[in-house]
Amino acid sequence: MTTSKQPRQSGSGRGQRVTIADIARRAGVTPAAVSLAVNGRSGVSDATRERIMAIAAELRWEPSPAARALAGAPVLTVGMVLARPAEVLGTEAFFGAFVAGLQEVLSRRDYSLQMKIVETTDAEIETYRRWFAQRRVDGVVVVDLRQDDPRIPALEDLGLPALVVGGPGHHGSLPSVYVDDAHATRLLVDHLAGLGHRRLARVAGNEDFLHTLLRDRAFTERCAELGIDAITQDAGFGTRGAEVATAALLARREPPTAIVFDSDEMALAGTHVLEEAGSRIPEDVAVASYEDSALTRTHRPPITAIGRSAIEYGRVAATRLLEVIGASRNRRGSSAESVQESRAIEPVLVVRDSTRPEGAAPAPAVPEASDAGLPSS
Amino acid sequence: MTTSKQPRQSGSGRGQRVTIADIARRAGVTPAAVSLAVNGRSGVSDATRERIMAIAAELRWEPSPAARALAGAPVLTVGMVLARPAEVLGTEAFFGAFVAGLQEVLSRRDYSLQMKIVETTDAEIETYRRWFAQRRVDGVVVVDLRQDDPRIPALEDLGLPALVVGGPGHHGSLPSVYVDDAHATRLLVDHLAGLGHRRLARVAGNEDFLHTLLRDRAFTERCAELGIDAITQDAGFGTRGAEVATAALLARREPPTAIVFDSDEMALAGTHVLEEAGSRIPEDVAVASYEDSALTRTHRPPITAIGRSAIEYGRVAATRLLEVIGASRNRRGSSAESVQESRAIEPVLVVRDSTRPEGAAPAPAVPEASDAGLPSS
DNA sequence: CTGAAAGCGCTTACAG
DNA sequence: CTGAAAGCGCTTACAG
Structure with missing residues (x-):
């Protein structure tokens, strides 16, 4: 569809936006019922659910992330902070590709990635603290792991879901993905x-x-x-x-x-x-x-x-972090074991x-394909 | 300060967070007064403002972005969507550096950058529509400008503040920055x-x-x-x-x-x-x-x-977008002229x-410095 | 399975 | 300059 053909938003943004109250009125139910319906939770009959969904679509309703977040739902955002000179992002091919891999998986799950560049590790930790206090992110991915990394205990203290990129070891009780x-x-x-x-x-x-x-x-x-x-x-x-x-x-x-x-x-x-x-x-x-x-x-x-593959690395990291976030929401003592487990990527x-010595035949072992999926054990 | 020495958050996140109501109680004023004080608006005496600020700091209060957004304040986020194969992010050095430049300026103003990778231009436009409807971003930066770009009229229709990277020309009524x-x-x-x-x-x-x-x-x-x-x-x-x-x-x-x-x-x-x-x-x-x-x-x-310099390009773009966002908030008919103005970066x-012919002396014109600030007219 | 209500944390008019 | 109130759009217990 060509968007220029779409009907203009009435009022062009300013003024009345469509809310679940509007949907509820039209459907003859309460806002609570609409909430249950659009979130796929039980509590409404299939018939009413369908009716509600149809009306929501017709009205082009979009949920308000702010309202959801304020009411306690996940904010559907993960964060990543880089304590490196800004130049590195442009210089190191790894980062661009890694971020691309993250994005790919996150987008599919309707999550977005928030990035921040800071100067020092202390500033990085402070950012985590603020993100957590503000409920700005549901979790973070931690890169550039070091020995005795002060970020690890800081994140453990906060209780902010985090995935460490790097290892094995040195990531405390946090889950990690790493290349061996x-x-x-x-x-x-x-x-x-x-x-x-x-x-x-x-x-x-x-x-x-x-x-x-x-x-x-x-x-x-x-x-x-x-x-x-x-x-x-x-x-x-x-x-x-x-x-x-x-x-x-x-x-x-x-x-x-x-x-x-x-x-x-x-x-x-x-x-x-x-x-x-x-x-x-x-x-x-x-x-x-x-x-x-x-x-x-x-x-x-x-x-x-x-x-x-840095892209694949990013994909695995994102997938893993979403698992961790999911688990932390459903924690009914159902065990953190499976969550903390690390995952190695086989090089x-x-x-x-x-x-290759001149004239030697190309090694057949690995195809040259640029992004052959790496096995992730 | 080493964060591991910081006092643990009481309750480790679950449960009571500090709100303006807490501050108000301690200061003996109403929450509204606290809001005015922490946002630097008039309506409270300097004395009470200072007292309130001190208490906020002491209680380690952090504003809730969700609550602010729901109440109509800016969400302090700008978006950028890339309709390109994910690989490009890793391959093209330009993008990483450009993003780094964006981040640098945005971070300083407490803004964050939200990125999304999509497959098609239609999906890109749909993303803008949703971001706008959900109030997820205060503005967007548009890259990879084309001739007769369908994103331009779409964004004009939406009324979402946008900055176009590219030109001159072909960016409709939207402001742009470009290299000549x-x-x-x-x-x-x-x-x-x-x-x-x-x-x-x-x-x-x-x-x-x-x-x-x-x-x-x-x-x-x-x-x-x-x-x-x-x-x-x-x-x-x-x-x-x-x-x-x-x-x-x-x-x-x-x-x-x-x-x-x-x-x-x-x-x-x-x-x-x-x-x-x-x-x-x-x-x-x-x-x-x-x-x-x-x-x-x-x-x-x-x-x-x-x-x-791609980094400098990113810095200029971010600065410009923040100006546009600011102007769109204060629009009291005070003219959109200055906002739409484009800015060229001198190559x-x-x-x-x-x-260089063998043996020729190095051209003295331009120093080799990797990131010499480019003049931005 | 449904309805009515409270509450998330802030901002913004609107009276005093 | 200050106080009390309404409202932003949801979700989540809690009764029926």
């Missing part, structure tokens, strides 16, 4: 070791983040198990750090023959440094990334990466030319 | 012509968008004025189209010596095709982009681009090595 970083690390190390590499380096992102620590640990452990050299080079935030770190690796007496970067952007930045130094990829040095995106796919050579390795 | 694409085009063409190029090509994005049309027109016109060849190659959405388009350009009897891409991602994709074909940049073919980002900066060679050209 130790597993991802093993996939990468094993792949490179299988190609004959004996000196691996990892260019590591922000060391405050839990996943950085988990990767550090797994990287060192796995390399030790396989009896190969492991170099971890800290790069901090952003592409600049990755460039410096890569240069530092090249300057070593014995440079690594393969480098794994913590993000797609870091991998690109590092690759450029390698190329400028005359290193060929993958002949002189193999390159892989913990983060997949359009960038790794489009690059020449295409870069081998862990395919945790898969997408092998591309940046680690 | 004709101007940007002239900057690019003049720069390349000044370097001696006589055969320019433009790899054009989605032709549905108004800015694509404006660029098409300006590109052809300017090249004609300068007496040089202009080739416009349509590429549609995404990187794949840019690759095909670039290959097509290379296959011409007389390939262009310079190519301008409609986005940073397209420029990268095209560049890779050029390099694979053995073209050196900028020696064999110069490359430039209408869109700047971390990608163009990090690439080797760094890519010349139009520096419309600047950031020259980098992708168009």
Whole structure:
């Protein structure tokens, strides 16, 4: 339907809006009956329910979220606060895609996402406190999990339904979804070791983040198990750090023959440094990334990466949070167990030319499809 | 302050929340007086106002957005709906940064941003209709402006405050902010012509968008004025189209010596095709982009681009929308003129090595700073 | 299965 | 400058 053909709203907004009282009058019932009917609750006969619904549709009634919220119903909004410089949203491909995945699931359930960018973790916690006090959101999704994260006890205290993105561990009694970083690390190390590499380096992102620590640990452990050299080079935030770190690796007496970067952007930045130094990829040095995106796919050579689809990650997180919110509303002591349970997303390795010896056949294991559904156990 | 040290909320949310009635009781006034005081309106003496504010703070009172909205106050939320595949959010660096800019200004004014992703333009319009009917938002920002855009009359009909991102023109009576694409085009063409190029090509994005049309027109016109060849190659959405388009350009009897891409991602994709074909940049073919980002900066060679900072764009849009919302609340016939006025953002050209002849000195005109404030006339 | 009532927390005229 | 009241549009017990 073309909206320009729709009948104009009478009064153009100002003035009388349609309420359940109007519907009730027309249907010859009380407003309470209308409420029961439109919310699909028992208490009205099927016949009256249908009549009420028809009238509601005819009158183009829209429920008032404010009135519903004031009367105690859920506000149908979930929140997410980012304690990061605003630039990151634009820079890190992960966030955009993650948000898109969240939105997709939330929209379908008539929920909306409210976002806020703040400067510090204290400000983030204060935002949760206010959102909760104002009943602005039904729940929140928490990202950028850290060790001993102060947000966890704060949220536990508040009792605001929350889903933690990150783990395993360090999320207290809150439910979480996470990609198994130790597993991802093993996939990468094993792949490179299988190609004959004996000196691996990892260019590591922000060391405050839990996943950085988990990767550090797994990287060192796995390399030790396989009896190969492991170099971890800290790069901090952003592409600049990755460039410096890569240069530092090249300057070593014995440079690594393969480098794994913590993000797609870091991998690109590092690759450029390698190329400028005359290193060929993958002949002189193999390159892989913990983060997949359009960038790794489009690059020449295409870069081998862990395919945790950020969109799918967002979808899983949203689904999980809605479960948590639902459970917290129906808590008749029916157990919080199932709610607190965490969910792991299995990482898969997408092998591309940046680690593929010239002329080798494409690895058949994983199709190149950009958004193949990841298994969510 | 560390939040874990904060006193726990009594009752942990369930049960009694602090209301203006509580404050009124403690202060020995009526709830109405409290309302006036906390909202900074006249009607209470300074002494009582101060006393009330102190008590509110002490009781950690938080206003109820639902109650306020129900009583007719603004809901302090603006909406943005994207009728695009969810992937775009993650793929296009522009959107993430634009949203970050929006957030920054909105947060400061205690507004929040509500986003929704839909499939079609009709669904987008339907969303506006519902948001308006439900009083869910105080206003909306409209992106991806097209020619004869059906959203414009729909929003005009509704009377929902809206800010259009795009133009000039084609936004009806709604206010808009836009980057002057004709101007940007002239900057690019003049720069390349000044370097001696006589055969320019433009790899054009989605032709549905108004800015694509404006660029098409300006590109052809300017090249004609300068007496040089202009080739416009349509590429549609995404990187794949840019690759095909670039290959097509290379296959011409007389390939262009310079190519301008409609986005940073397209420029990268095209560049890779050029390099694979053995073209050196900028020696064999110069490359430039209408869109700047971390990608163009990090690439080797760094890519010349139009520096419309997406973050700044978002900031300007948010500021403008809040003005519009404010004006629509105070409309005492005080004129909608100042409200409808559009605002142009001046494009600047950031020259980098992708168009710079080997050995040439860096162009001094524009500093490389990533987020230098753009002049907003 | 239905009806009448109270209440959610605020704002806004309207009298004093 | 202050007080008492009505009303925003719902939902939720609580009687019939």
